[in-house]
Amino acid sequence: MTQAEQLSSDAVLEISDLKKSFGDLTVLKNINLTVSKGESVVLLGKSGTGKSVILQCIIGLQLPTEGTVKVFNTEFINLPEKERNHIRRRIGFLFQSGALYDSMTVRENLEFPIIRQPDYKKEDLTSKVEEQLKNVGLLNAIDKMPSELSGGMKKRVGLARTLMLNPEIILYDEPTTGLDPVTSNEISHLIIEMQKKFGVTSVIVTHDMPCAKLVADRIVVLKDGMLTAQGTYEELEKSEDEFVRGFFEFE
Amino acid sequence: MDKAKKIRLGLFITVSVAIFILAFFYIGSKQNLFTKTFDVYGIFKSVNGLTPGNNVLFAGIKVGTVQSVEIISSDKVKVNLNIAEKYREFIKKDSEATINSDGLVGNKILSISSGTPVSPPVENGDMLQTVKPLEIGDILNNLNESTKQAQIISKEISEIVTKVNQGSGTLGKLVNESNIYDHLDSLMTSFGSSTANINNILSKASGTINIVAEDILTLRSSIKLITDNIADITTKINSSHSLIGTLLTDTVFANNIKGVMKNANQTTANLELGSFSFYQNMEALKHNFLFKGYFEDIGYWDKSNEEKRYISREEKILNKEHELNQRELQLMEFQMKLDSLRNSLQIKIDKIKESDK
């Protein structure tokens, strides 16, 4: 089976002709991207070029100015609230800051999305919370408040919370930014582990190249609101485009 | 949320809801919102500002409220009352409704009298007998009328005295003295009945209302004036050995005057009693600004106006006194003239006798 055939058959995410502007400022000009099931795609780009906006358009926090975003073959953002939320629960989103609810303990943070499901079972709750915390190695922090956690721990709890709903796609918004190299490495390995364990599709926005190298099946480079290059880490490392090569010249 | 917080929240909600409900029921019970009630009505000619929501009292206890006041014809006002059912047995079919005012604030109240014990209790939808409200204004008007009459009489008496005085100039006028006498006599009689009238009013009024002092004072001073005048005349007439004196010293007239005097004394005593209690009330009232408005409304308690009236009356009284004094002087002159006339008459008679001899 060729790669192209695999893409068309297993595509879980399709972005076509996406344009997004804020007032007079056009951030995304024309984005076309297809991600297939189980794939890890890293979005590279300079800060402030709209990488996060792509993620927000995917999950529906931002509405595209033009173009369509299809997840699981549906433009779910136009669906009524109930069905929209149903699709959304199949997508995880790891925020840059972790976005833990700071009025709740770690346990309550993890429980929060679950107990608001129409079909949640109370009995499984504690075991599920503990299991997810074990996955990220933070079981001992279960009754702490977010303010007591370090940046890396917050991100890991955030990841655990995202995993609570067993998402099929996880969108990572700069998962390693602001962390020391050791913690960054741990997070990167967590991402790979999740992918292996649960077969999740990942879209990762980052400019942390070691992380990208570890996790990426495919790297997409964003420049001036367009996707200028894509390929594997090795392919792009040898790119003739100076802008693209710029990301790889860190060593 | 833990248990302690839940308990505190529960406490918070319970206490505030309880306070609200208590206040709500307390205020509601004042308006008979939550008790069983029945309706009766009364028809008045005028309700003196009674409005819906005013209290209905029975034996001084609040038993209900005025529900509505409506004009049903040009001289009939229907007042609908809403009364608590539990008081129904005490209000009889012959109980009467009166409108009067509530002491302090001057709110109108409707009071229901107790009725006769044998009469059956009222029923829902009954009409209550009504009593025309006793108006202080009416009583005072009556009193004023009497005072005016007394004033007129005393003026006429003094006019007569003047006439007597002037009549003294010539002997010829003596012939007319019987006319004067008749006039004076009839005046005295009417004065007597007038003071009796005043007494009557006062004894009627003293039980029910407080009288405005100023009118009493006027009344008293005018009556005093009259009695002084009369006393003056009588002493002068009695003591005088003059012709007029003998002419006027008549038992009928004397009895009449005595009656008047007695009457007048009674009046004064009454007035003193009335004015004392009135004075007390007035002192109390002066300290209550709420009454000021009330008295202003009925025109009896404007301080400056009052003082002016008072001063002008004082002046009048002083004037009268002065007049009287002058009259006394005139009377004395007149007596002297009479004496000298008599003397000269005597001399002439003597001379005539001598010449006759």
Add this chain to the structure above:
Amino acid sequence: MTESAKNPSLISAVLKLPKSLEDFFLLISGISGFALKSFKEMFKPPYDISETLRQFYQIGNKSFALIAVTGFIIGLTLTLQSIPTLHKFGAASLVPSMVALAVILEIGPVITSLIFAGKIGSGIGAELGSMKVTEQIDAMEVSGCNPFKYLVVTRVIASTLMLPLLVVLADAIALVGGFIAFSITESGSFEAFLINSLTNIDMRDIIPATIKTFLFGFSIGVVGCYEGYNASRGTVSVGIAANTAVVISSLLVILIDMMMVQITSVLF
């Protein structure tokens, strides 16, 4: 983040009155739409009862101390100041009834609501504002939970229902304060004071005075949530949200009060 980060300074935030008519109308339509949405969502299941109870506690119980002190002082000072004046007319016995009338009809609801707007309006504005800034609201949204229901509806319900209760308590405490001030110079039992206070108040006074406290509570909750929920990104905007929430909700309290006085004088 590519959103233009033109954050106004804090001073201009304090004075963030509409810069132009356009902004003003945007604000009006924004708040009205938000209010309407809150009202609709209130009655739509699922109901988040435990969170609503938590907000009852946060908004009701935690404001009680402040409201109690304010109420007490209002009753005390109002009485102290009216005694000498009414004494001049020999009507010191009317003080309880005057104080009760003023407190229950107007001062109690309005002052309590203004204090409440200051405490709760700014609290909600800052809390939701910071949740917005740290992407917590987005996180709820993407996990398929309705943050509007969880954050806004619970708070609006809590402030709508708790403010009337706080006003009742503030009124009661103000009367106690009034009694203490009254008993300094005058004599009489608390019971007599209470009976005197309530004689001139009837249903036609109490019902509109209660209805308007629900409206005050609703508008304070809505404005606080609106400002917080729509905070732009950046830490400064949290301050702006809190501040604007207080300014607008206090203004709304006064405006609603004025309208209610007119409406009730027509209806009752």
